Amino acid sequence: xxxxxxxxxxxxxxxxxxxxxxxxxxxxxxxxxxxxxxxxxxxxxxxxxxxxxxxxxxxxxxxxxxxxxxxxxxxxxxxxxxxxxxxxxxxxxxxxxxxxxxxxxxxxxxxxxxxxxxxxxxxxxxxxxxxxxxxxxxxxxxxxxxxxxxxxxxxxxxxxxxxxxxxxxxxxxxxxxxxxxxxxxxxxxxxxxxxxxxxxxxxxxxxxxxxxxxxxxxxxxxxxxxxxxxxxxxxxxxxxxxxxxxxxxxxxxxxxxxxxxxxxxxxxxxxxxxxxxxxxxxxxxxxxxxxxxxxxxxxxxxxxxxxxxxxxxxxxxxxxxxxxxxxxxxxxxxxxxxxxxxxxxxxxx
Amino acid sequence: xxxxxxxxxxxxxxxxxxxxxxxxxxxxxxxxxxxxxxxxxxxxxxxxxxxxxxxxxxxxxxxxxxxxxxxxxxxxxxxxxxxxxxxxxxxxxxxxxxxxxxxxxxxxxxxxxxxxxxxxxxxxxxxxxxxxxxxxxxxxxxxxxxxxxxxxxxxxxxxxxxxxxxxxxxxxxxxxxxxxxxxxxxxxxxxxxxxxxxxxxxxxxxxxxxxxxxxxxxxxxxxxxxxxxxxxxxxxxxxxxxxxxxxxxxxxxxxxxxxxxxxxxxxxxxxxxxxxxxxxxxxxxxxxxxxxxxxxxxxxxxxxxxxxxxxxxxxxxxxxxxxxxxxxxxxxxxxxxxxxxxxxxxxxx
Numbered sequence: 148x149x150x151x152x153x154x155x156x157x158x159x160x161x162x163x164x165x166x167x168x169x170x171x172x173x174x175x176x177x178x179x180x181x182x183x184x185x186x187x188x189x190x191x192x193x194x195x196x197x198x199x200x201x202x203x204x205x206x207x208x209x210x211x212x213x214x215x216x217x218x219x220x221x222x223x224x225x226x227x228x229x230x231x232x233x234x235x236x237x238x239x240x241x242x243x244x245x246x247x248x249x250x251x252x253x254x255x256x257x258x259x260x261x262x263x264x265x266x267x268x269x270x271x272x273x274x275x276x277x278x279x280x281x282x283x284x285x286x287x288x289x290x291x292x293x294x295x296x297x298x299x300x301x302x303x304x305x306x307x308x309x310x311x312x313x314x315x316x317x318x319x320x321x322x323x324x325x326x327x328x329x330x331x332x333x334x335x336x337x338x339x340x341x342x343x344x345x346x347x348x349x350x351x352x353x354x355x356x357x358x359x360x361x362x363x364x365x366x367x368x369x370x371x372x373x374x375x376x377x378x379x380x381x382x383x384x385x386x387x388x389x390x391x392x393x394x395x396x397x398x399x400x401x402x403x404x405x406x407x408x409x410x411x412x413x414x415x416x417x418x419x420x421x422x423x424x425x426x427x428x429x430x431x432x433x434x435x436x437x438x439x440x441x442x443x444x445x446x447x448x449x450x451x452x453x454x455x456x457x458x459x460x461x462x463x464x465x466x467x468x469x470x471x472x473x474x475x476x477x478x479x480x481x482x483x484x485x486x487x488x489x490x491x492x493x494x495x496x
Numbered sequence: 497x498x499x500x501x502x503x504x505x506x507x508x509x510x511x512x513x514x515x516x517x518x519x520x521x522x523x524x525x526x527x528x529x530x531x532x533x534x535x536x537x538x539x540x541x542x543x544x545x546x547x548x549x550x551x552x553x554x555x556x557x558x559x560x561x562x563x564x565x566x567x568x569x570x571x572x573x574x575x576x577x578x579x580x581x582x583x584x585x586x587x588x589x590x591x592x593x594x595x596x597x598x599x600x601x602x603x604x605x606x607x608x609x610x611x612x613x614x615x616x617x618x619x620x621x622x623x624x625x626x627x628x629x630x631x632x633x634x635x636x637x638x639x640x641x642x643x644x645x646x647x648x649x650x651x652x653x654x655x656x657x658x659x660x661x662x663x664x665x666x667x668x669x670x671x672x673x674x675x676x677x678x679x680x681x682x683x684x685x686x687x688x689x690x691x692x693x694x695x696x697x698x699x700x701x702x703x704x705x706x707x708x709x710x711x712x713x714x715x716x717x718x719x720x721x722x723x724x725x726x727x728x729x730x731x732x733x734x735x736x737x738x739x740x741x742x743x744x745x746x747x748x749x750x751x752x753x754x755x756x757x758x759x760x761x762x763x764x765x766x767x768x769x770x771x772x773x774x775x776x777x778x779x780x781x782x783x784x785x786x787x788x789x790x791x792x793x794x795x796x797x798x799x800x801x802x803x804x805x806x807x808x809x810x811x812x813x814x815x816x817x818x819x820x821x822x823x824x825x826x827x828x829x830x831x832x833x834x835x836x837x838x839x840x841x842x843x844x845x
Contacts, residue, residue: 183548187749188656189586189733190552190647199532200549203539203629204644206597210636237538248555248642280553287559293597293642295553298539307537384538400536 157257159285168283170257171264177277179243181299184279191279193244195299201242202297203234209289216340217333220259222361223292224266230387231296232274233365233440237385238307239373240300244279245271248293250286263292274367304379306444308400311382315445317405317464318380318454320369322413323390324429327436328421329353329360335425355417363440369459370442376453380444391434391485393443394473401445404471407464407485410478434475434485506606508634517632519606520613526626528592530648533628540628542593544648551646552583558638565689566682569608571710572641573615579736580645581623582714582789586734587656588722589649593628594620597642599635612641623716653728655793657749660731664794666754666813667729667803669718671762672739673778676785677770678702678709684774704766712789718808719791725802729793740783740834742792743822750794753820756813756834759827783824783834 159167168186177185184192193200207227209215215223228245235242247267251260271278276296311317336348350357366385373380382401384393390412394405414429422429445466446454454460473485508516517535526534533541542549556576558564564572577594584591596616600609620627625645660666685697699706715734722729731750733742739761743754763778771778794815795803803809822834 184656188658189583190550190589190645192548192550192587192654194548199541199543200646201539201541202551202593202595202644202646204553204595204597204631204642206599206631206633206640206642208599208633208635208640211599211634234538238541240539244551246551246553246644248553250555250557250560250640280551282553282555284555284557285560286557288637291555291557291599291640293553293555295551295595295644296539297549297551305541307533309537 155258159251159253159255159257159260162257164283167257171260171283172278175268175278177279179275179277181243182277182279185277186280191244191246193279193297198299199302199305200297200299201235201238201240201305202295203231204293204295205231207292209291214337215290216337218361220262221266221269224263225270226361226363227292227294228267228270228276229363229365229440231294232270232276233385233387235296235298236365236367236370237383237442238298238300238305239370239380239383240298240305241370242274242276242296242298244277244297246280246295247278248282248284250284250291252286252288255290274365306380306383308382308384308397311397311401311403311445311466313403313466313468315381315447315466316451316462317394317407317443317445317466318460319386319390319413319441319443319463320366320459321439321441322415322418323386323439323441324414324418324422324432324436325356325359326363326438327432328418328425328427329356329358331425331427332357332421333360353417353421355415356421360438363438365440366442372459378446378450378453380446383442383444386439386441386443387437389435389437390443394485397443397445398469398473401466402469403466404469405464405473406467406471407475409475411461411463413461504607508600508602508604508606508609511606513632516606520609520632521627524617524627526628528624528626530592531626531628534626535629540593540595542628542646544592547648548651548654549646549648550584550587550589550654551644552580553642553644554580554583556641558640563686564639565686567710569611570615570618573612574619574711576641576643577616577619577625578712578714578789580643581619581625581716582734582736584645584647585714585716585719586732586791587647587649587654588719588729588732589647589654590719591623591625591645591647593626593646595629595644596627597631597633599633599640601635601637604639623714655729655732657731657733657746660746660750660752660794660815662752662815662817664730664796664815665800665811666743666756666792666794666815667809668735668739668762668790668792668812669715669808670788670790671764671767672735672788672790673763673767673771673781673785674705674708675712675787676781677767677774677776678705678707680774680776681706681770682709702766702770704764705770709787712787714789715791721808727795727799727802729795732791732793735788735790735792736786738784738786739792741786743834746792746794747818747822750815751818752815753818754813754822755816755820756824758824760810760812762810
């Protein structure tokens with residue numbers, strides 16, 4: 148399908164670990180002032196001045212978090228960085244450095260690793276982040292990517308999951324469900340391909356959803372916008388596991404309930420149409436789909452005028468007394484309790 | 497052999513990801529002043545004040561970096577932290593925070609994860625380090641542990657690989673080769689066990705070597721000592737891949753050569769005896785074995801009096817003009833060129 152058909156192959160065993168690291172990192176030069184020491188020592192060194200350092204980490208495993216039969220390696224490298232950057236933006240802060248560890252089995256060539264690094268370096272360029280360290284190793288089977296990200300921001304502007312107050316407005320950026328629906332399209336095409344390897348899939352009408360899945364972006368622009376509008380959210384989280392799960396996280400940390408309004412939840416028309424084709428409820432895709440990497444946050448009601456009608460932001464509900472729980476209210480006034488689906492990676496399938 | 501035979505087993509799938517994280521981290525409370533925000537948000541937050549932050553990361557994979565048939569899970573958790581702390585000590589600085597990502601397949605129970613966390617928490621306690629974040633996931637096969645560590649120290653005392661000057665003394669802490677020889681003992685016992693599962697190995701005479709392999713320590717005490725003695729090394733690295741490989745790293749970064757003296761290389765008598773039994777050259781174990789996590793550093797000659805005859809430190813050579821290369825000089829005056837063996841994890845076996 149979309150797999151890299153690069154024919155030139157250099158075996159990693161011909162290089163050895165140190166030469167491989169030199170090769171992959173030779174073009175990497177730190178750009179941020181806060182990066183004091185990059186790749187090549189026992190540890191890297193950063194200094195965020197008077198501001199605290201934020202740090203987050205994610206582990207991505209082939210066969211669990213991604214499927215190389217439809218995920219091009221360059222996109223995978225890009226996405227591995229994006230999902231980490233998103234965690235720093237979700238604190239209303241800016242990522243500045245990343246460390247990337249990669250383990251590959253001997254079925255991967257140097258050219259394959261090169262593709263992954265191209266994606267990593269493109270994400271670094273687009274988001275102004277320095278690659279400052281990591282680890283390179285073999286794996287028994289498959290590909291493993293572990294990314295750690297460092298960021299910073301003024302302490303009084305950093306936003307946690309805790310902090311939402313009753314009557315605060317609940318706001319989401321962009322639209323939801325696209326990444327999940329994109330995954331359904333790709334899984335279907337993979338199944339078709341298995342039956343007929345000569346089939347030429349036409350994914351053009353699904354391109355929005357497929358791109359949301361294969362090449363997501365982190366919402367740096369929303370953090371820029373919040374700074375411009377002089378809004379500091381009272382709580383914030385990024386949507387990696389699905390709206391439902393993230394609302395429950397904010398609820399638990401902030402000790403408030405939430406009321407969401409079904410008709411306010413932003414879903415792209417392409418996502419709705421594709422859901423229809425797949426006999427899926429678009430609301431389910433938005434609530435439980437995950438991997439949208441949009442930002443979900445609460446703001447005080449007096450910020451309403453600043454964001455109303457903003458094309459990138461939608462007010463989808465408000466915080467209530469914790470006793471009311473977290474509910475979604477349908478157009479007909481029905482109240483449905485939100486349940487934590489999340490990424491139940493340990494569930495028996 | 498040494499495997500955990502715990503009979504009580506709770507399947508991870510009965511818990512789900514969020515409950516599992518809550519369970520594993522419920523007793524973890526940050527202790528360092530520099531830890532502003534620990535586990536439970538999109539990112540953790542630290543502040544090292546006026547000092548820079550050091551960061552390093554390592555990826556450990558079952559079947560590549562460890563073998564659970566002789567590595568008890570608690571020791572594995574402990575060692576996974578130690579190897580990372582060692583990278584910060586190797587900068588003449590102190591680790592203060594770690595992030596741990598773990599991926600396990602469904603053959604692991606909650607009790608197994610608990611054992612790993614016990615080892616992690618023991619290392620945190622012994623080295624005064626806070627566990628502030630991470631990621632928990634399933635793997636397709638086997639166990640994967642990714643650790644990132646944050647540390648700090650005054651900028652003018654941080655020591656890089658670069659900085660050694662001609663005539664500086666080359667110093668190593670502790671003794672070398674033990675971890676490698678311990679691995680040979682364990683591999684032999686594993687082979688015996690495969691043939692006769694009822695065999696009861698007596699490892700007592702190898703306990704020093706086996707402990708060096710299974711439960712290494714990081715040399716915090718050496719960093720304390722250097723501070724006490726008011727010595728700032730001119731260059732430093734930790735010995736993870738073997739003395740030979742690390743000397744070459746210092747040489748490359750500092751642009752000097754090194755002369756090492758064979759008879760000065762510290763090898764414990766138990767290591768020598770065990771090498772004899774295994775028909776190994778003890779010098780080879782010291783040069784190429786790795787995993788000793790001792791510190792290798794250079795100091796100016798005028799610090800000689802401060803460290804001579806110190807029981808934990810051995811002067812094994814000195815820096816020379818880079819043109820002389822890196823050589824080990826035998827008792828008979830033979831010069832042997834050092835070669836980078838390292839952990840050639842990509843080599844064909």
